[in-house]
Amino acid sequence: DSGVTQTPKHLITATGQRVTLRCSPRSGDLSVYWYQQSLDQGLQFLIQYYNGEERAKGNILERFSAQQFPDLHSELNLSSLELGDSALYFCASSYGTDNQPQHFGDGTRLSIL
Amino acid sequence: QKEVEQDPGPLSVPEGAIVSLNCTYSNSAFQYFMWYRQYSRKGPELLMYTYSSGNKEDGRFTAQVDKSSKYISLFIRDSQPSDSATYLCAMISMDSSYKLIFGSGTRLLVRP
Numbered sequence: 097d098s099g100v101t102q103t104p105k106h107l108i109t110a111t112g113q114r115v116t117l118r119c120s121p122r123s124g125d126l127s128v129y130w131y132q133q134s135l136d137q138g139l140q141f142l143i144q145y146y147n148g149e150e151r152a153k154g155n156i157l158e159r160f161s162a163q164q165f166p167d168l169h170s171e172l173n174l175s176s177l178e179l180g181d182s183a184l185y186f187c188a189s190s191y192g193t194d195n196q197p198q199h200f201g202d203g204t205r206l207s208i209l
Numbered sequence: 210q211k212e213v214e215q216d217p218g219p220l221s222v223p224e225g226a227i228v229s230l231n232c233t234y235s236n237s238a239f240q241y242f243m244w245y246r247q248y249s250r251k252g253p254e255l256l257m258y259t260y261s262s263g264n265k266e267d268g269r270f271t272a273q274v275d276k277s278s279k280y281i282s283l284f285i286r287d288s289q290p291s292d293s294a295t296y297l298c299a300m301i302s303m304d305s306s307y308k309l310i311f312g313s314g315t316r317l318l319v320r321p
Contacts, residue, residue, distance in 0.1 A: 200252035
């Protein structure tokens, strides 16, 4: 058990809809990272928050947004969903940033019908 | 060309074999190297974390980094069926654009 909790485990929705994925980091970790994993793209970094502030941005679409709250949990919001957004979304956390190893949750599987 | 290259496999070996998993990379700014194991329907699990060139051992696992060749390896001794999973290498660059890049993963199957 990595200590990183993601909910829900599975989401099924339709095109055009909006969903929110939630992540609770390991106790004591200040950084939260979001990743998308699909069969053809592998594990792609989306965005990082450190202690409530956006720290780094990867290949995150404008339809996607995230935030980290004062209690350090994070939410990833996906809107105007398209079929191609179907993927596994992982959250990871680390104590600091830069060179710290990341620990992953078990992901949210998003299925767009 | 991808920054990190990893053979997707699958790699099938008999139980007890020594497994060698490898990644090559092109960006000399990569300074920290990790190996993750991912079981089906689970998140990646950190196995090894190294900084410098050389070897790091943890039980049946040995991570090797050769920065001069831009090549990293993970060796698994006495492989077990429970080692069957996808293994992802990952690297952190320390240039101005900090980022963690993953390889595409190698599927390993250890046959009983």
